[in-house]
Amino acid sequence: MKRRRFYQNTAIVSAMLALCLFSIKASAGENLLANPGFESGTTGWSGFGCSITTSSTIKRSGTYSGKAYSRSGTWSGLQQNMMGKMESGKTYTISGWMMLEGAGSDGDTIKATVRQKDSRDGNDHYFFIDGATGYNGTWILISGSFTLNIVGTLQSLYLYFEGPASSVVYYLDDANVLAPDPPPDPNAAGDVNFGIVHQELEGFGAAGAWYEGWLLAHPQKNTLYDILFRDLGLDIYRVRNCYGFDGGYINRTKEIVQAAKARNPSLKILNCAWTPPAYLKSNNDTNSYPSPGTLKK
Numbered sequence: 322m323k324r325r326r327f328y329q330n331t332a333i334v335s336a337m338l339a340l341c342l343f344s345i346k347a348s349a350g351e352n353l354l355a356n357p358g359f360e361s362g363t364t365g366w367s368g369f370g371c372s373i374t375t376s377s378t379i380k381r382s383g384t385y386s387g388k389a390y391s392r393s394g395t396w397s398g399l400q401q402n403m404m405g406k407m408e409s410g411k412t413y414t415i416s417g418w419m420m421l422e423g424a425g426s427d428g429d430t431i432k433a434t435v436r437q438k439d440s441r442d443g444n445d446h447y448f449f450i451d452g453a454t455g456y457n458g459t460w461i462l463i464s465g466s467f468t469l470n471i472v473g474t475l476q477s478l479y480l481y482f483e484g485p486a487s488s489v490v491y492y493l494d495d496a497n498v499l500a501p502d503p504p505p506d507p508n509a510a511g512d513v514n515f516g517i518v519h520q521e522l523e524g525f526g527a528a529g530a531w532y533e534g535w536l537l538a539h540p541q542k543n544t545l546y547d548i549l550f551r552d553l554g555l556d557i558y559r560v561r562n563c564y565g566f567d568g569g570y571i572n573r574t575k576e577i578v579q580a581a582k583a584r585n586p587s588l589k590i591l592n593c594a595w596t597p598p599a600y601l602k603s604n605n606d607t608n609s610y611p612s613p614g615t616l617k618k
Contacts, residue, residue: 350414350499353406354480357496359387369481370397379492381418381460386494392487395430399493400481403435406498407478409471416464417482417496421455421489429485431455433463436481440473455485460494524589526557533573543580550584559591565598566607 355365359375360383366373370393380386389398407413419431433450451465469478482493527549529536536542549555558581563570581588596607597616604614 350502353498353500354401354496358383358494359385363387366399366401369400370394373399376492379420381494386492388490388492390490394487395485396483397487398481398483400479403478403480407469409469411501412466412468413501414466414499415450415480416462418460418462418494419455419482420460420492421457421485423489424455424457424485428454428456429489431461431463432484433482435467436479438476439471440476452484524556526559527555528559529574529577530561533577537573537576546580546584550581550588556585556587557589557591559593561595562592563595
């Protein structure tokens with residue numbers, strides 16, 4: 322792979338190295354829902370007290386979303402059978418994006434719920450996952466967690482989306498039931514091949530972008546120069562390009578660079594684009610507020 326050079330400050334590079342060397346992260350949880358984005362029609366879904374179809378004109382992503390209509394009550398909506406997909410004692414992350422059609426201007430309730438029946442008493446038990454206020458024409462995310470606890474034998478298990486008044490149509494897209502991540506293997510091992518180079522660090526650096534005046538005014542500035550550019554071994558110094566609008570910064574930076582070069586003659590200077598002079602900007606201002614402005618045409 323082609324080598325690339327990166328200029329990083331010390332803190333960022335150190336954090337990256339620590340993550341690479343000491344962190345092992347399990348892969349993201351698997352989505353247990355069939356056809357979570359309704360790209361295969363209504364496969365995997367059924368209506369709980371309503372009719373269901375798909376919509377190709379209203380969708381959050383992809384080509385389709387699910388649509389629940391002719392709903393019998395607030396509890397009616399799209400559901401999916403989760404039997405055989407979830408394990409007792411494990412916690413799952415459940416989410417989905419909902420949009421309403423026909424709700425009032427103040428919106429209406431949207432929810433995700435799990436309906437479970439086992440041999441504890443043979444009755445349906447309902448577990449609230451998350452709820453919010455849904456609106457016409459706006460996708461709203463609902464997201465929460467659910468821990469499956471089975472008493473005796475599990476008889477039925479459904480996830481369904483509900484909430485708004487029966488006269489309201491709703492759409493569902495990008496639903497998820499994410500399995501918990503497996504615990505990391507305490508005996509995991511990794512191999513590091515120093516003969517393969519993917520990236521090359523040019524050096525460790527620091528920026529003198531705004532507070533260089535503090536350094537110049539410090540009574541122990543020469544000691545700080547020694548620590549920064551000799552003892553710590555910083556070999557890249559990042560400065561702002563203030564051509565045409567901040568001569569004071571340029572003069573202050575010149576003094577620091579001369580002191581740094583005296584302690585490390587091989588020091589590299591990284592000159593970063595900042596802002597054009599005011600006379601070259603559409604807002605006639607080097608600042609970005611209140612208007613960021615553009616280059617004059």
